[in-house]
Amino acid sequence: MGCFGFLKTMMVVFNGIIFLAGAAVLGVGIWVKVDSGSILSFLGKIEGAPEELSQVLNVGYLLIAVGALLLVIGFLGCCGAVKESKCMLLLFFIIVLVVFIAEVAGAVVILVFRPLADELFVKFGTAAVKNIKKDYGSNPDVTGLWNTTMSTLKCCGFYNSSDFVGSPYYKMHSNHYPPQCCPGTGNLCNETLADSSTTITGCFPKIVQLIDENTVVIVGVALGIAVLEICAMAVSLILFCRIKSRRA
Structure with missing residues (x-):
């Protein structure tokens, strides 16, 4: 060949x-x-x-x-x-x-x-916290989505466990947080347990942390894609020139 x-x-x-x-x-x-x-x-x-x-x-x-x-x-x-x-x-x-x-x-x-993206995230964070305080525990869709998100990312709330204070769930469960906020403590998860836990990071900070920890990987993948695109353009141009010369 x-x-x-x-x-x-x-x-x-x-x-x-x-x-x-x-x-x-x-x-x-x-x-x-x-x-x-x-x-x-x-x-x-x-x-x-x-x-x-x-x-x-x-x-x-x-x-x-x-x-x-x-x-x-x-x-x-x-x-x-x-x-x-x-x-x-x-x-x-x-x-x-x-x-x-x-x-x-x-x-x-x-x-x-x-900076505009950061401002957008702040606005969305405010809306997300309001959504938790209003619907978490009373709206099945909202509750299920947050439970899935928190269980998957091992996080609690948007910023932290205080996001649930005043929510329907918080009121119906005698001022207790969701169990995801205090892993290993069962359904009884109050403010004292949440404060003593080391795994109550909010979902937004957790996502930011994951991105920061994988910045090198993300940049590497982006550079790799750019190199592949340049190589693809070079190969296609070489083939084009070779085919053109052979048919000339």
Whole structure:
């Protein structure tokens, strides 16, 4: 197998993986839009939530768009290499280049508007705490969602256990917090036990902590994707030039 054949094989394998990933992302996007009971639908019903949150609720459409784009890129890359189609390879190169430029622009926008994102999280936190105090213990959907979230992330409330003070659950259970706030103590979880516990971190601080702890991994993955995109553009351009020279 010569260099040209090796590049063709790598192009097919790489874009086959992209095609499958696109199908998975597209499926998740469709599921998010179809599932009326998803967390995104619930977030949109939180009273007092910031208006900017409506943009987050469109993540289903974003996933569908990204999945469809990955399908197109994978298809063009595979077929362009197999059929040695200059048109497909050139179109593949252009699309990947546009995606790469968009990612760089997006990274710059995130860095520039980071303070606005922090402000949005503060607004959402206020709305989330109000939602807990109003509906936790009386609304099955709200209660079930928070219980699942807290059990999964091993956290308590949005900021901490005090978020539950005044909630229907707190009043109905003689001023006790949910058991997730004091693991190992059973259903009796009062202020004293919560204060003495070492695992009552709020869900928001826990998420921030997870992101901070995995920053290196996130940056590494982002750089890896950027390198793969550059390599894909380089390979497609080389194949395009080789095919053009062979047919000249």
